[in-house]
Amino acid sequence: MRPFRLLLVTIFLILQLGTPIHALAEDQGNKESNMEEWEMKQDIVHRHDSIKIHLQYYYELLVEKHRPELKEEWIEINREKEAILKKMREMKKEGKTFDFTQIDGEWKVKHERIHEEFMEVVKSRDNEKIKNILPEIINLSKEWNEVYRELLINMNM
Known part of the structure; x- marks a missing residue:
């Protein structure tokens, strides 16, 4: 045993x-x-x-x-966008979350439509059409800055 x-x-x-x-x-x-x-x-x-x-x-x-007359405006819009993104990264590191549902659905549709149109225009290499759509791209970028700046403001409330 x-x-x-x-x-x-x-x-x-x-x-x-x-x-x-x-x-x-x-x-x-x-x-x-x-x-x-x-x-x-x-x-x-x-x-x-x-x-x-x-x-x-x-x-x-x-x-x-x-559209060389718009170059400085474009550069400034991008500087602002980078500042917004930097602030968002900082807030994310602090543990804050963003409510992207606040972003208007119409803006998203407009954004998608303009970028699809832009892609087609660039694909066609039509200089006149490219010249005409660039202000729309710039305005869209301005709107992006406004939308996300508002999102940041709402986060700080």
């Missing part, structure tokens, strides 16, 4: 010791999964920031070429 008891105790100890190892392995798997998820998010942020720089320059070149 003694060898049977020894066997039971040994099995019991192995099971008891195995549980923390299993939990540790599971935690390690979660850490690796979280690390992969974090790295993926960082990659997306990096790509977005890189593309954003290119798009800003692209728009600036289009304005400079087709």
Whole structure:
């Protein structure tokens, strides 16, 4: 009977010791999964920031070429937008959340329509149409600033 008891105790100890190892392995798997998820998010942020720089320059070149009289206004609108985005990032770090449902649905539809039209105009390479739509793009950007500035004001109330 003694060898049977020894066997039971040994099995019991192995099971008891195995549980923390299993939990540790599971935690390690979660850490690796979280690390992969974090790295993926960082990659997306990096790509977005890189593309954003290119798009800003692209728009600036289009304005400079087709509507040079609007270039300073365009640059100022973008400075304001960057300030708004910076403030939003700061507030997000403070744990504040934004209620994007406050943004008017009509504005979203207008935004989508103008950008689709802009894409088609640029695709066609029609200089006259590009010249005509750039003020709409600029006004849309002004409206974006107003909408998001209002969102920030409402957050601080």
